[in-house]
Amino acid sequence: MSSQDAEESDRKKYEFRRVIEELNEFEGSGTQLVTIYVPEDRQISDVVAHVTQEHSEASNIKSKQTRTNVQDALTSIKDRLKYYKNPPENGMVLFSGAVDSGGGQTEMVTRVLEGPPQPVESFRYHCDSDFLTEPLEHMLADQGLYGLIVLDRREANVGWLRGKRVEPVKSASSLVPGKQRKGGQSAQRFARLRLEAIDNFYQEVAGMANDLFVPERHDLEGVLVGGPSPTKDEFLDGDYLHHELQDKVLGKFDVSYTDESGLYDLVDAAEDALADAEVMKDKSEMEEFFKQLHDGGLATYGFEPTRKNLVMGSVDRLLISEDLRKDVVVYDCGGQEEYEVVDGRHSTPEHSCEDGSKAEVVERADVIEHLIEIAEQRGTEPKFISTDFEKGEQLYDAFGGIAGILRYETGV
Structure with missing residues (x-):
C-alpha cells in the first residue's frame, strides 16, 4: 500500500469512527431505529423491494408512535436509495x-456510510432501539495483512490473517519417510x-507461500512461521522463502498443530509480535518527534x-492522535481570525478577542478535518497515531x- 493509499485509508477510518461514535449515542424510545447492511453485489432494486415490504409490514405495529417512526425511517432510506444505481465498492450501510x-422530543436522523473498510459480507436488516454498529466496529479493528505458515515434516498449511480473521488457503502433505528405515536400505x-x-x-511449502504472498507483498505487514523445533528453524534458516518475504518474517513460534487449526494457534502465539507490528510505524514517528523535540529543533x-x-x-x-475528539472554532476579531479548540460535544463558548473587539463565529469544524485540509494544500502527510503505546499516549x-x-526550523 502506497503512503497516499495508507493516508486515505487512515482518514476514512477516522471519519467512519466519528460517525459510529455519533450513532452509538442515539437512542430510540422503542424498536424504531433501522439499520441496513448492503453488500456490493446486492441489487439496489432488491434493497428497495425489501424496504417496501418492511414498510408494509410495519403497519401491523400496535404502537402508533413506533409504527409512524419506523415507516418514516424506511421512507427516508428509500429516498436515499434513489441516488444509487449500484452499491459502492465494499457495499454500504444505511441508518x-x-x-x-x-424534553420528550424526537429528531429524525439518516446516515449513509459508503465503502466501509472491509466488504459488507451479507444483506442484513435490523430494527431496534439502537443502531447496529458492531459489524462496522469490527471492520475498523481489522487492520493489517499477514502471511501465515505452519509446518512440520508431515504437513503444512498456509493462509492469511486479515485483521482478526484467519483465512486458511493452501495445504500440503509430505512424502518424508519416518525415522525407521525399511529393510535392505543402508543407514547412510x-x-x-x-x-x-x-x-x-x-521447497513445496515455500512455493505455496511465494505464490500466495509475493503478489501481495506491498500490502503485506509481515509473515509468521510456526511449528515444532527444529522444523520451522530449518525452513527459515534454509532461505526457502522468496527474499522479499524472508525480510518480512516477524518471528517463528512454537505451534503444536500444523493442520488448519495450527494457523489459529500461530496467531495466538504471535499476539505480542502482532501488537508490536501494528504500532511499530507509529512508534517510529513518535521517536523521531521526540528526538527532534529534544535535540533537532524540527518539531512542533x-x-x-x-x-x-x-x-x-x-x-x-x-501527527494526530486517533483518540482526538475536538472541534476548532474560528472567530472574526476585528478582521483578524482567532482560533479556539473546544470539546466536540459542547456548545460554542464565548470568546474574548485579544484586541478587545467582539468575537463573531466564522466557522466550527472538526479539528482534525480542519488541519488535514491545510495539510493537503501544503503537501503535508497526515499520520494517525495510536494510543496503544507510551509515546502515543x-x-x-x-x-x-x-x-x-518539520521540514525546516521556523521559530514558531
Whole structure:
C-alpha cells in the first residue's frame, strides 16, 4: 500500500469512527431505529423491494408512535436509495430513525456510510432501539495483512490473517519417510533420501507461500512461521522463502498443530509480535518527534503552533492522535481570525478577542478535518497515531493530540 493509499485509508477510518461514535449515542424510545447492511453485489432494486415490504409490514405495529417512526425511517432510506444505481465498492450501510433529542422530543436522523473498510459480507436488516454498529466496529479493528505458515515434516498449511480473521488457503502433505528405515536400505542411503524428501517438502511449502504472498507483498505487514523445533528453524534458516518475504518474517513460534487449526494457534502465539507490528510505524514517528523535540529543533506541537507551521508549509508530517475528539472554532476579531479548540460535544463558548473587539463565529469544524485540509494544500502527510503505546499516549495527554515533524526550523 502506497503512503497516499495508507493516508486515505487512515482518514476514512477516522471519519467512519466519528460517525459510529455519533450513532452509538442515539437512542430510540422503542424498536424504531433501522439499520441496513448492503453488500456490493446486492441489487439496489432488491434493497428497495425489501424496504417496501418492511414498510408494509410495519403497519401491523400496535404502537402508533413506533409504527409512524419506523415507516418514516424506511421512507427516508428509500429516498436515499434513489441516488444509487449500484452499491459502492465494499457495499454500504444505511441508518435511519427517530432518536431522543431531550424534553420528550424526537429528531429524525439518516446516515449513509459508503465503502466501509472491509466488504459488507451479507444483506442484513435490523430494527431496534439502537443502531447496529458492531459489524462496522469490527471492520475498523481489522487492520493489517499477514502471511501465515505452519509446518512440520508431515504437513503444512498456509493462509492469511486479515485483521482478526484467519483465512486458511493452501495445504500440503509430505512424502518424508519416518525415522525407521525399511529393510535392505543402508543407514547412510536412507538418511540421504530422507534429507532429500525434507528439502523437497520445504521447497513445496515455500512455493505455496511465494505464490500466495509475493503478489501481495506491498500490502503485506509481515509473515509468521510456526511449528515444532527444529522444523520451522530449518525452513527459515534454509532461505526457502522468496527474499522479499524472508525480510518480512516477524518471528517463528512454537505451534503444536500444523493442520488448519495450527494457523489459529500461530496467531495466538504471535499476539505480542502482532501488537508490536501494528504500532511499530507509529512508534517510529513518535521517536523521531521526540528526538527532534529534544535535540533537532524540527518539531512542533499543540494546535496553534502546528496550524501556523502548516500554513507556512513547513510541516513534513502531521501527527494526530486517533483518540482526538475536538472541534476548532474560528472567530472574526476585528478582521483578524482567532482560533479556539473546544470539546466536540459542547456548545460554542464565548470568546474574548485579544484586541478587545467582539468575537463573531466564522466557522466550527472538526479539528482534525480542519488541519488535514491545510495539510493537503501544503503537501503535508497526515499520520494517525495510536494510543496503544507510551509515546502515543503522551501525544494525546501532554501535547493535546496534535504535533508535527518539520521540514525546516521556523521559530514558531
